[in-house]
Amino acid sequence: GQNIDQPTEMTATEGAIVQINCTYQTSGFNGLFWYQQHAGEAPTFLSYNVLDGLEEKGRFSSFLSRSKGYSYLLLKELQMKDSASYLCAVILNTNAGKSTFGDGTTLTVKP
C-alpha cells in the first residue's frame, strides 16, 4: 500500500520560519508535490520535486531525499494568509501519473 505521513497540526508566529515534514513509503515514485489548501477551497500547486535537493520559489522552498523517503516544505517570513492545510502528494509510477496524498498539515499562523 501507499503511506504518506505528515504532522496533523502546526502553529507558528507571523514573520517566522516553519518547516513541514513529509515521509512516504510508496510502490513507485515519479515525484512529489506540495499543495496549499485553504478551508473549503481546492488545493493549489506550490512545488514539485523529482530529484534530490532543494527547490526554492520565493518564500517557499521544498526539499527531497528519495533515499530517505523524505521531503519538507519550508515557509519563510510567514504571513497570516499562510494559515492553511499543506498537502504532500507522491506521484506514483503508473500510466495515470496519479497522486496519492497525505492527510495534510493544518498550519495556524498567529500574530
Next chain:
Amino acid sequence: DTGVSQNPRHKITKRGQNVTFRCDPISEHNRLYWYRQTLGQGPEFLTYFQNEAQLEKSRLLSDRFSAERPKGSFSTLEIQRTEQGDSAMYLCASRRGGSYEQYFGPGTRLTVT
C-alpha cells in the same frame, strides 16, 4: 476564467437518490482526474481519463459510481443510490501531457441526508 470549473458547487440530496456532477477542465489539458476528499483527509483518487478513455479506476470505487468523458473535454461523475457515506467534496483536476502538475477545480460538496 480559464481554470478548471465544476458544477454544481453544492448538492444536497436524500439517501437513495442519484446525483451527477460536471467538470470542465482547462481546454488544452487531455488528462482528467476525479478525487474525493473528506474533512481532515487528503484527496483520494477515484478515476483517471486520458482524452475520452477511462484508463484507471480506484478499487475503492463501488459499482454505484460511474464517470464519463464522452468527447475528451468535459467529464461527468454519477453516483447512484447515494448513501450517507458518500458525503464529501468531489474534486476534479486536469493536466496536460508531459507535465505532472495537476490543476484542481473548486470542487462539488455533496451532502447526503
